[in-house]
Amino acid sequence: MRLHVPVSLRWSDIDAYAHVNNAAMLRLLEEVRIEAFWVTGESIDSTDGVGPRVLDGSPGADTLSLIARQEIEYLRPIPYQRTPLDAEVWIGRMGGASLELGYEIYSTAGVEPRVLYTKAATTLVLANASDSKPRRMTDREREALAPYVDEPVVFSKRR
Amino acid sequence: MRLHVPVSLRWSDIDAYAHVNNAAMLRLLEEVRIEAFWVTGESIDSTDGVGPRVLDGSPGADTLSLIARQEIEYLRPIPYQRTPLDAEVWIGRMGGASLELGYEIYSTAGVEPRVLYTKAATTLVLANASDSKPRRMTDREREALAPYVDEPVVFSKRR
Amino acid sequence: MRLHVPVSLRWSDIDAYAHVNNAAMLRLLEEVRIEAFWVTGESIDSTDGVGPRVLDGSPGADTLSLIARQEIEYLRPIPYQRTPLDAEVWIGRMGGASLELGYEIYSTAGVEPRVLYTKAATTLVLANASDSKPRRMTDREREALAPYVDEPVVFSKRR
Amino acid sequence: MRLHVPVSLRWSDIDAYAHVNNAAMLRLLEEVRIEAFWVTGESIDSTDGVGPRVLDGSPGADTLSLIARQEIEYLRPIPYQRTPLDAEVWIGRMGGASLELGYEIYSTAGVEPRVLYTKAATTLVLANASDSKPRRMTDREREALAPYVDEPVVFSKRR
Numbered sequence: 001m002r003l004h005v006p007v008s009l010r011w012s013d014i015d016a017y018a019h020v021n022n023a024a025m026l027r028l029l030e031e032v033r034i035e036a037f038w039v040t041g042e043s044i045d046s047t048d049g050v051g052p053r054v055l056d057g058s059p060g061a062d063t064l065s066l067i068a069r070q071e072i073e074y075l076r077p078i079p080y081q082r083t084p085l086d087a088e089v090w091i092g093r094m095g096g097a098s099l100e101l102g103y104e105i106y107s108t109a110g111v112e113p114r115v116l117y118t119k120a121a122t123t124l125v126l127a128n129a130s131d132s133k134p135r136r137m138t139d140r141e142r143e144a145l146a147p148y149v150d151e152p153v154v155f156s157k158r159r
Numbered sequence: 160m161r162l163h164v165p166v167s168l169r170w171s172d173i174d175a176y177a178h179v180n181n182a183a184m185l186r187l188l189e190e191v192r193i194e195a196f197w198v199t200g201e202s203i204d205s206t207d208g209v210g211p212r213v214l215d216g217s218p219g220a221d222t223l224s225l226i227a228r229q230e231i232e233y234l235r236p237i238p239y240q241r242t243p244l245d246a247e248v249w250i251g252r253m254g255g256a257s258l259e260l261g262y263e264i265y266s267t268a269g270v271e272p273r274v275l276y277t278k279a280a281t282t283l284v285l286a287n288a289s290d291s292k293p294r295r296m297t298d299r300e301r302e303a304l305a306p307y308v309d310e311p312v313v314f315s316k317r318r
Numbered sequence: 319m320r321l322h323v324p325v326s327l328r329w330s331d332i333d334a335y336a337h338v339n340n341a342a343m344l345r346l347l348e349e350v351r352i353e354a355f356w357v358t359g360e361s362i363d364s365t366d367g368v369g370p371r372v373l374d375g376s377p378g379a380d381t382l383s384l385i386a387r388q389e390i391e392y393l394r395p396i397p398y399q400r401t402p403l404d405a406e407v408w409i410g411r412m413g414g415a416s417l418e419l420g421y422e423i424y425s426t427a428g429v430e431p432r433v434l435y436t437k438a439a440t441t442l443v444l445a446n447a448s449d450s451k452p453r454r455m456t457d458r459e460r461e462a463l464a465p466y467v468d469e470p471v472v473f474s475k476r477r
Numbered sequence: 478m479r480l481h482v483p484v485s486l487r488w489s490d491i492d493a494y495a496h497v498n499n500a501a502m503l504r505l506l507e508e509v510r511i512e513a514f515w516v517t518g519e520s521i522d523s524t525d526g527v528g529p530r531v532l533d534g535s536p537g538a539d540t541l542s543l544i545a546r547q548e549i550e551y552l553r554p555i556p557y558q559r560t561p562l563d564a565e566v567w568i569g570r571m572g573g574a575s576l577e578l579g580y581e582i583y584s585t586a587g588v589e590p591r592v593l594y595t596k597a598a599t600t601l602v603l604a605n606a607s608d609s610k611p612r613r614m615t616d617r618e619r620e621a622l623a624p625y626v627d628e629p630v631v632f633s634k635r636r
Contacts, residue, residue, distance in 0.1 A: 175536060176541060176543075181503060181507075181544040181547065182500055182501075182503035182504050182507065183500075185499060185500035185503055186500050189499075189500065218493060223494060225494075225551075225554070226499040226551055227550070227551055227634060228548075228549065228550050228551065228632075228634045228635075229499065229547075229548070229549050229551075230546075230547070230548045230549075230635075231546065231547050231548075232545070232546050233543075233544055233545055233546065233547075236543070236609075252636070282634065291554075311636075314546075316545060316546045316600065317546075317548075318570070318577075318629070
């Protein structure tokens with residue numbers, strides 16, 4: 001099952017070509033995965049999100065989420081718009097201490113025709129904050145994330 | 160009259176001290192004033208915003224909005240939160256070709272006690288895109304903005 | 319042949335984990351490729367760079383460089399440092415209208431042991447500024463870039 | 478006495494108007510003051526900088542530098558350039574627990590005519606990392622910084 005996360009652009013995401021900048025896209029992916037799967041501090045109610053928010057990204061948390069790899073295909077330029085984009089996010093692979101997230105970034109939900117702007121994947125490794133060493137996912141984490149496991153992203157431009 | 164604009168944080172606004180970074184605040188102010196007063200491209204319906212959106216910031220527009228001056232007082236650190244902040248924005252001064260915007264950034268609307276995090280002012284000069292020279296505000300612009308003229312920000316830490 | 323480009327960190331590249339942020343890395347790659355292969359405006363002397371600077375990124379240039387794809391492996395966290403990193407950059411593939419750049423980001427040149435922090439690749443498509451359609455690379459561009467063609471990046475974490 | 482700090486632009490500092498973005502300027506000021514007055518981690522040799530580097534900004538340091546106020550006058554637009562700008566930075570006021578830094582950002586050193594692009598001031602408060610409460614500057618800090626005390630910035634556009 002994929003989660004749908006609305007993601008809003010900022011004016012500063014737009015570059016001199018009047019489109020979302022390639023590096024700004026990584027900030028958008030970060031917002032999407034945090035909104036879906038991360039708890040991030042004392043003001044968060046974990047039952048309130050679009051997803052299970054089972055991973056802890058709070059300052060001072062016991063676990064770090066280290067990014068090991070990212071792959072992004074920019075399929076169509078994204079113009080500035082005030083209505084949020086519609087991001088799909090899911091778990092493409094679940095390893096012992098690592099996760100691969102898949103993303104597809106679409107145009108605004110409910111507006112036809114639906115346009116696929118970007119495909120991406122992020123591989124994360126969970127590590128202990130104390131020593132930065134990988135640590136295995138807990139049963140609770142696995143159970144909470146299991147419903148969101150889906151096929152890994154299929155990249156079309158990879159060689 | 161002041162406009163109220165909800166403004167959402169991103170995880171990347173937060174610095175190593177777990178608070179909104181001082182430079183990120185300028186990006187938030189930019190979002191606030193664009194949401195209130197700017198038209199920004201073909202996908203925008205100017206009757207749909209929280210403010211009059213009478214100034215044209217679209218790529219290729221005839222007018223540039225050049226920033227001449229900014230002043231910011233960081234009164235309290237802003238922790239990460241998913242609920243939008245409540246930004247008040249207004250016109251502190253309206254000159255021949257220039258505007259001073261005032262801002263007060265508050266904690267989430269409806270949550271007590273209300274906290275004032277930041278006060279700021281931005282002076283903008285309208286200029287012709289063709290030659291970058293200042294141009295006078297039009298009657299239409301003045302009329303649309305007039306209801307939002309209020310007292311300039313009073314800074315408490317200025318010497 | 320690979321080019322060596324020194325690339326300096328900024329304090330703002332560092333995230334709450336005290337390492338270079340994953341999205342900031344894309345800004346560093348951008349700096350590296352511009353320093354190596356791009357001309358960027360009236361103040362640039364194209365004979366003065368570390369590379370051939372044959373591609374035109376000046377505002378108003380006839381050609382756009384559109385980013386089609388990026389892949390990044392974050393092999394080791396990069397701590398803040400004032401001495402520049404040592405970036406290697408080359409052309410991994412040269413197509414009709416497109417280029418794949420390869421990068422390896424190493425620790426400061428001359429300091430042993432040399433550490434490989436990041437591997438990455440960026441696929442760019444050259445397009446006409448007038449209509450955003452791909453355009454073939456010119457003979458001059460091909461000749462200038464030919465000495466820097468080397469093997470494509472071999473990614474170790476790809477599945 | 479003022480310190481001169483060379484400060485390099487990045488392509489991502491440039492906005493759709495082909496000039497340094499207003500918010501990017503705060504990142505440049507941050508680089509300037511860190512280069513002049515801050516120690517920032519294990520790889521830093523404090524005798525090696527352009528300034529005394531007496532304030533400790535290392536992750537885990539006992540002291541936080543909290544930004545209380547900033548004021549910036551954008552006098553002339555800054556075009557993209559590869560040669561570093563010439564930043565002057567000094568201590569405009571030294572209080573019990575606070576500092577006001579002054580900055581003037583000029584065009585590249587040695588290139589005539591010299592152009593003043595930006596004037597700015599930052600007020601910082603030193604605080605204990607343990608409880609975020611202001612702490613008095615030490616004698617060592619005062620002595621190291623004393624030679625760099627100069628007149629506060631005179632802003633020309635303030636009302």
